[in-house]
Amino acid sequence: MATKVYIVYYSMYGHVEKLAEKIREGAASVEGVEAKLWQVSETLSDDVLGKMSAPPKSDVPIITPNELAEADGFVFGFPTRFGMMAAQFKAFLDATGGLWRTQQLAGKPAGIFYSTGSQGGGQETTALTAITQLVHHGMIFVPIGYTFGAGMFEMEKVKGGSPYGAGTYAGDGSRQPSDLELEQAFHQGKYIATITKRLKGDA
Numbered sequence: 001m002a003t004k005v006y007i008v009y010y011s012m013y014g015h016v017e018k019l020a021e022k023i024r025e026g027a028a029s030v031e032g033v034e035a036k037l038w039q040v041s042e043t044l045s046d047d048v049l050g051k052m053s054a055p056p057k058s059d060v061p062i063i064t065p066n067e068l069a070e071a072d073g074f075v076f077g078f079p080t081r082f083g084m085m086a087a088q089f090k091a092f093l094d095a096t097g098g099l100w101r102t103q104q105l106a107g108k109p110a111g112i113f114y115s116t117g118s119q120g121g122g123q124e125t126t127a128l129t130a131i132t133q134l135v136h137h138g139m140i141f142v143p144i145g146y147t148f149g150a151g152m153f154e155m156e157k158v159k160g161g162s163p164y165g166a167g168t169y170a171g172d173g174s175r176q177p178s179d180l181e182l183e184q185a186f187h188q189g190k191y192i193a194t195i196t197k198r199l200k201g202d203a
Contacts, residue, residue: 002034003197004070007189008063009077010040010089012054015115015170016077018177019185023075023113023166026189033193038063040092065096073196074110074139075189076130079170083122084129085114093133106138109199111192113166113185119158127164142195148187151180159184 005027011017020037027035039060042049068074078089099105112127127143134141145163146152152163159180160167166185168177177185 022185023189026186027193
């Protein structure tokens with residue numbers, strides 16, 4: 001039976017979604033792993049989103065909380081809001097009380113990726129503050145550490161991401177994930193999928 005890795009994200013302007021797509025590719029590159037993209041529900045009205053110039057959502061399916069139980073591992077992604085995950089993703093996690101009561105996610109590995117507006121905008125705190133959600137579910141946080149190698153030490157170009165996970169800088173919204181950021185996202189997907197497969201095999 002294939003090892004299932006779910007990449008679950010919220011993306012308002014598409015930056016997180018681009019990282020998610022690369023993470024899925026990386027996870028799917030591991031033999032025996034089935035990687036699937038999911039997005040969480042929007043909580044803002046179309047009127048508000050229009051005023052924020054948010055583009056239409058993609059056709060990636062919307063996940064329900066209970067569907068998380070089907071997966072063996074996860075990579076969760078979201079943009080930052082004042083150094084923490086966006087409210088849309090928090091609202092999704094707030095609806096996982098049933099899974100928490102039964103501890104259906106306990107022991108399952110999970111990684112985190114993110115997008116921030118600036119270099120001081122939460123590349124580490126967004127992931128750090130999100131770990132509390134994993135802890136209460138008994139999940140295993142899987143950071144990428146420095147396994148990405150030389151790419152972690154890039155100093156000549158702007159690059160998002162940290163030992164916590166892949167990341168990008170959106171700036172005013174016009175900046176898109178760089179090739180190096182996308183490579184790091186691919187690496188994260190492959191890395192977490194490998195660990196998820198190993199844990200499932202040892203169970």
